[in-house]
Structure formats: structure tokens, C-alpha cells
Amino acid sequence: MTYRRKTLRHLHRDEGGSVIIWSTLVIMIMIALIGLGVDGARILNLNSNLQEIADGAALAGAQQLDGAGGAINNATTAATTLLQASATTPVSSNILKWSDVSASGYVIVDSGPNAPKFFQSDGTPTTDPSVAARIQVTTMVRNVSPTFSVISKVTSLSTSATATAQVSYSVCAPVQSFICNPYESDESVADKGSGKNWATNVLPGQMVKLAAGTAGAPGNWGMIDPPSGSLAFDWSKLRPSSCQVVSPSALVNQTDPGNKSKKAVPGMNVRFDNPDSSADSNLAGPIVIDGLAPSGSSSKNCANTTDKRGALIQTDQAGSNYVALCGAPSPTISCPFPRDRDLANGGGNAWKASTRGSGANSADLLAYWQNHHTGLIPDFYDTTLKMNVTTTTRWQIYQMENDTVTYPTAAFTAASEALEPSKPFCDASKPAADIKRRLINIAVVDCDYWGVNGRKYLPVTTLMAEFFMTEPAETDGGIYGELVKTYVINGSGFNDSGSNLYRMVELVN
Structure with a gap:
């Protein structure tokens, strides 16, 4: 039996093993798509959780808008402390873990640009507790780390949520x-x-x-x-x-x-x-x-x-x-x-x-x-x-x-x-x-x-x-x-x- 060494001219015509190359490309694309889907689901889940926090905090704050002198302070306290003693956060801790997020500080703060804002019933901003009828709550920005950051080159995904609640009275x-x-x-x-x-x-x-x-x-x-x-x-x-x-x-x-x-x-x-x-x-x-x-x-x-x-x-x-x-x-x-x-x-x-x-x-x-x-x-x-x-x-x-x-x-x-x-x-x-x-x-x-x-x-x-x-x-x-x-x-x-x-x-x- 004789064995004949292939020449370079014959080698470039040889199609054996090409499926491996294509499979590798497809697998990489599939991994990227799966990563995009996973990270997209995680950021949507995070946003949904933050929206629930904002909704609950706004409703808790609106309950305090009774027109009394301490109404705005009471509403701010109710909104910012809503989750301090949740099942995942002991009251002695300043760490709030929600979904797959772990970050220092509360999700809703009582000062700065993200502090609760107050309005009259017609939407006019106010700092007067006697006429405050609405509270707007915005969560702090929270991040998730992408699962496939090496491929996407994205180091973090960020989101926040806002909710407004109003109070009315039935006589x-x-x-x-x-x-x-x-x-x-x-x-x-x-x-x-x-x-x-x-x-x-x-x-x-x-x-x-x-x-x-x-x-x-x-x-x-x-x-x-x-x-x-x-x-x-x-x-x-x-x-x-x-x-x-x-x-x-x-x-x-x-x-x-x-x-x-x-x-x-x-x-x-x-x-x-x-x-x-x-x-x-x-x-x-x-x-x-x-x-x-x-x-x-x-x-x-x-x-x-x-x-x-x-x-x-x-x-x-x-x-x-x-x-x-x-x-x-x-x-x-x-x-x-x-x-x-x-x-x-x-x-x-x-x-x-x-x-x-x-x-x-x-x-x-x-x-x-x-x-x-x-x-x-x-x-x-x-x-x-x-x-x-x-x-x-x-x-x-x-x-x-x-x-x-x-x-x-x-x-x-x-x-x-x-x-x-x-x-x-x-x-x-x-x-x-x-x-x-x-x-x-x-x-x-x-x-x-x-x-x-x-x-x-x-x-x-x-x-x-x-x-x-x-x-x-x-x-x-x-x-x-x-x-x-x-x-x-x-x-x-x-x-x-x-x-x-x-x-x-x-x-x-």
C-alpha cells in the first residue's frame, strides 16, 4: 500500500472538517443570544421589582398626607422606610437585597434628587403640608452584572423606577x-x-x-x-x-x-x-x-x-x-x-x-x-x-x-x-x-x-x-x-x- 503526501495545491481543495468552523461560529452566536436573553430577563426582573418598591412606597407615603403640620415629613418617612424591616432585610441592617442586587443604602432615600416630591391635587408642586395631596417616589439606580460581559463588553446594566400616588377623602x-x-x-x-x-x-x-x-x-x-x-x-x-x-x-x-x-x-x-x-x-x-x-x-x-x-x-x-x-x-x-x-x-x-x-x-x-x-x-x-x-x-x-x-x-x-x-x-x-x-x-x-x-x-x-x-x-x-x-x-x-x-x-x- 502506498501513501501519497498531499501537496499544498491539493490541500486547499480539501473540504473535510469545515463543519467544525461553522459550528463554532453558530455556537458563539447562540451563546451571545442566550446571554442577551438572560441579561434582558434579569434587567426586566430588576425593573419590575423596583417598580413594585416604588408603588408600595408611594402608597405608604400618600397614606400620611392628612394636611397636618407633619404630613410631608411623615409621608417621606413612610416611603423611605417601607422595606427596612422586610423579610430579606433585618431592621438593623442598611443593606437592601432585592432580586439579585446587593447594594449599600436604601432603595428610596429622603434627600437629594431622588427624594420624594410632593404636589397638590392638580399637579402643582408644593412644600406646604396642608395642601399636599400627591407624592412622587423614585428609586435609586440599581445594577446587574451581565452574565456574558466578555462577549458584550458591557460591565453593568442599570435601571430605576418612579411611582406617584395621591390621597383623597370620602365624606x-x-x-x-x-x-x-x-x-x-x-x-x-x-x-x-x-x-x-x-x-x-x-x-x-x-x-x-x-x-x-x-x-x-x-x-x-x-x-x-x-x-x-x-x-x-x-x-x-x-x-x-x-x-x-x-x-x-x-x-x-x-x-x-x-x-x-x-x-x-x-x-x-x-x-x-x-x-x-x-x-x-x-x-x-x-x-x-x-x-x-x-x-x-x-x-x-x-x-x-x-x-x-x-x-x-x-x-x-x-x-x-x-x-x-x-x-x-x-x-x-x-x-x-x-x-x-x-x-x-x-x-x-x-x-x-x-x-x-x-x-x-x-x-x-x-x-x-x-x-x-x-x-x-x-x-x-x-x-x-x-x-x-x-x-x-x-x-x-x-x-x-x-x-x-x-x-x-x-x-x-x-x-x-x-x-x-x-x-x-x-x-x-x-x-x-x-x-x-x-x-x-x-x-x-x-x-x-x-x-x-x-x-x-x-x-x-x-x-x-x-x-x-x-x-x-x-x-x-x-x-x-x-x-x-x-x-x-x-x-x-x-x-x-x-x-x-x-x-x-x-x-x-
């Missing part, structure tokens, strides 16, 4: 009046505008004399412009059928302070079946005991009444007289709910510390009960606690009086009915409203902070206090009311049906 109750928080001067700077310390100074069951006074003065009780233009007409109406959604910087209800409340008296007193011709007579509460019995024939105008209280003209600190006159087994007068015994100096239009009582006296409550019912006052079933509690408030008794199935002794005695009918009388053909008819909602406002001194727009983010009207309004428009609840944002309310004041946050473009 689901008629807010017909406001009171200047008497305790505003005691609040911290961060809490100014929130009225928060009202709830620690006025407790449920305590009585307050709501008296009109000078604009902006502590404790001043003032009206809000009525939609119809008539205070009497709008005060005689029921709750709205829908909720009103507004933002912190929206101009909604204009305050109308001063001694305007007397113009609302006919509408206020519809609740006690004692209106005049400027208000509807068919929207009375189901029980209208007020110590005044209607006189004359049944008609829509039932303002004429006969005073059945005899010597019981409830002046301040009338406690001992109340027990003596109302607690007799056979009543000779129809007694309204008692006032707090220490509610001194309640007359006049100026707020005084003594126009807030410390709660109903138990002997006075028993005297009222025995004036109209039989036996001792039963315990009250608290629907929130799901248990019986000792009856200590006038509002609890009023609920009992409207539920004689649960509380059989709450039925009015014949002797009491003969002195003053407990049911509406003015227009017997009309059904009475529900028991919440005697409740009124009042905005609690830090008037100095918001500049409510005269005709101003009422801040929608204020607190609301719910009062139980214990007797008809006085001729000057003053109201004696027992605090039922101070509503907190998104909190529970009457029978856990909601607070009537809700904060809503949402992402916006």
Missing part, C-alpha cells in the same frame, strides 16, 4: 357645622391641623354646650354654608344618599361662623317634632321626649308647645333638683334627659372649659328612667364588645327606648305618656325617622392652623365628632349634646357601620 355624612378645637394650643407642631388631641380631652358620654361665638376663637361652634341657601331647610334633612369624594387641597365647604346658628333652629328642632313652617315636620326622631308637650291640633306647623316641666327649667348644675322633681314614682312633669351636673356657665356664646361636662350623673339617669319607665335601668348590650355593660350615657338609654323587645322595661308608662307623648305628634301620618336622627356630625377643626377666621374653606381632612342632641336647640341656636364618638379616619362608627370619613390612596400616572 359620607352631612357636615353642617364645625367647632374650633379648644385644645389646639396644646398640640405638637407635627399634629397641628389634625385636631387629634380633641379625642383625649372630650370623651364619649361627656356633654358639651355647643355655643356660637366669634370666628376662629377656641371652642367656637359655627355653621357651614348650606347647599340650598337655607340653614333651617338643610338642617331639617336626613343623611345624604351618597358620599362626597374630595382631596386635601379641594375647596368644598365654606365656613359661616358668628351667631348664625339661630337661623338653623327650626331645622335642628325637627328632630324633636318641634319645627316651624320653614322646615319639614315629618323627619322627627322616633322618640321626642324634651319636656315640652305640643299643644293645639295636629298640623305641619307644630311650634306652639306647652311647658310641662313645671319647676324644672334646666339651668346649669341642676342635679339635685332634677332627682327631686323627676324621680317620683308618679311623675307630675315630663323630664328631658339630664345635663351633666358640672356643666357650669353653659349660657352665652363664649367657650369656657366648664362648657364640657364630665358625664351624666347616675342618680340623674335613674331619675329620668323612673320618670318615663319602670324599675331600674337595665344593662346595655354593647354591639362592639359583644357583652352587657353598665348603662352610663343618655345615648345608650335612647337606644333602649327604641328597642322594647330587648329591653321590655323601656316601654313608656301611661302616666308619662299622658304628660308628654313620646312619639312624634305634629304630623302623625308621616313615619318617624330612625334613631340616628338625633345624632349630628360636627367637624373638629384646628382653626388657627387652617386660618378659619371668618369665611374660609373647611379642611376636609379634619376629625368629625358625633353628638347626641339631648334637648331642642335654644333660641340663640345653642345645642346641648352628649359626645357619642370622635371619628378617626377609616375607623368604626355607630354599630360598626363605618366612620363616615375615609382616606383613599391610589396610584396615578
